[in-house]
Amino acid sequence: MFFAGGLGANPHPAQALEEFTPRDQLLATLEAILRVQNNHGNRDNKLRARMKWLVDTMGVEELRERIFKERKFLIASATYPAGVPRVVDERGDAPAGVGTEVPADLGSPVEFRALDPFQKWNLANVVRGRANGTVSAYTWCRLGDITTAQFRGLAQVQRDFGVEVRITNRQNFVLRALTEEQLPSLFARLSQLGMAESGAELARDVVACPGADTCNLAVTQSRGLADDIGNALEDAGLSEVGGVRINISGCTNSCGQHHISDIGFFGLERRAHGRPAPGYQMLLGGRVANMEIQFGEKASKLPAKRASEAVVRVVGKFAAERDAGETFSQWLDRAGGAKQVGTLVADLDNFPDPDEHPEFYIDFDETGPYEAAVGDSECAT
Ligand code: SF4
Numbered sequence: 001m002f003f004a005g006g007l008g009a010n011p012h013p014a015q016a017l018e019e020f021t022p023r024d025q026l027l028a029t030l031e032a033i034l035r036v037q038n039n040h041g042n043r044d045n046k047l048r049a050r051m052k053w054l055v056d057t058m059g060v061e062e063l064r065e066r067i068f069k070e071r072k073f074l075i076a077s078a079t080y081p082a083g084v085p086r087v088v089d090e091r092g093d094a095p096a097g098v099g100t101e102v103p104a105d106l107g108s109p110v111e112f113r114a115l116d117p118f119q120k121w122n123l124a125n126v127v128r129g130r131a132n133g134t135v136s137a138y139t140w141c142r143l144g145d146i147t148t149a150q151f152r153g154l155a156q157v158q159r160d161f162g163v164e165v166r167i168t169n170r171q172n173f174v175l176r177a178l179t180e181e182q183l184p185s186l187f188a189r190l191s192q193l194g195m196a197e198s199g200a201e202l203a204r205d206v207v208a209c210p211g212a213d214t215c216n217l218a219v220t221q222s223r224g225l226a227d228d229i230g231n232a233l234e235d236a237g238l239s240e241v242g243g244v245r246i247n248i249s250g251c252t253n254s255c256g257q258h259h260i261s262d263i264g265f266f267g268l269e270r271r272a273h274g275r276p277a278p279g280y281q282m283l284l285g286g287r288v289a290n291m292e293i294q295f296g297e298k299a300s301k302l303p304a305k306r307a308s309e310a311v312v313r314v315v316g317k318f319a320a321e322r323d324a325g326e327t328f329s330q331w332l333d334r335a336g337g338a339k340q341v342g343t344l345v346a347d348l349d350n351f352p353d354p355d356e357h358p359e360f361y362i363d364f365d366e367t368g369p370y371e372a373a374v375g376d377s378e379c380a381t
Pocket of ligand 1: 210211212215216217218219249250251252253254255256
């Protein structure tokens, strides 16, 4: 069990609590962690109210000791309902799925373009479990959006095909427990709903937080940039590169999980030619998988309107240079790391004269000049 991890403006990796937590102690352990946070967490400053800050102030060893002590008392208590909850005994507790690591062996754009739409979808969106022969399919929700008609249609698909539906942390759905025979008709049904594009979980499937669309803390239009990056990759023929995840947050708070993405961005207010302008910090090499976490490292700052060009350059270099099955992180290490690859886009970090290029001073989906107006919010504190 891991605890006290968190992203936000100051990301902290989660800490391993102990080598192994027996399942009959799982709930007691969870409650012990909550009690320690409740007793010792910072109640004066909401920006410091998360458990990750206790690791800094108390130290992880001390935290562990307090959690174990709480657990011991809980389990020893005469009134504590110890053991495995009845509902778990009844319904089982088989793992819900596999990790979120994006497979790097998804072929190349050239291969995809040569295929018909079903084959392309089958290759890009269908996942076959290598160990136990399960079949799952991703449905792509562009920018994580879904209409009510699509939602109802998906519910009908679930009933008709008798499958499970899960939401992925890349803002898509995955249909599980399919059979090979169901795939052509499933593809036809998803096509009718506009959810059978083959981009799910590939480079063009950019994840963004709500950003300035609806968030009071945002300094940039993260969703607008996500859309722009998807289009730029499409134009460059790179939209179907596998094994690279792009995540965007509209401020440092990291709701878009930019720290743990291969290519991450967070929104910044920049100033150029005496004016405020929307900008981003680009990070490279973040990942969380296989019991390890690596936060992305700063590569370059960029004007919002040049961030897509930077992505095209980096993804293009990755697609051209990677070895078979090589992950983005492995390639990045081989290519010299975030700073070195950042030099590839450093020339993009300049703002042209506002009279000649006023669009650099207007954020995506906005009509007027950029202005960072941050309000109150509960989000991401
Ligand atoms: S607070 Fe969260 S949702 Fe709002 S802009 Fe920042 S990262 Fe995005």
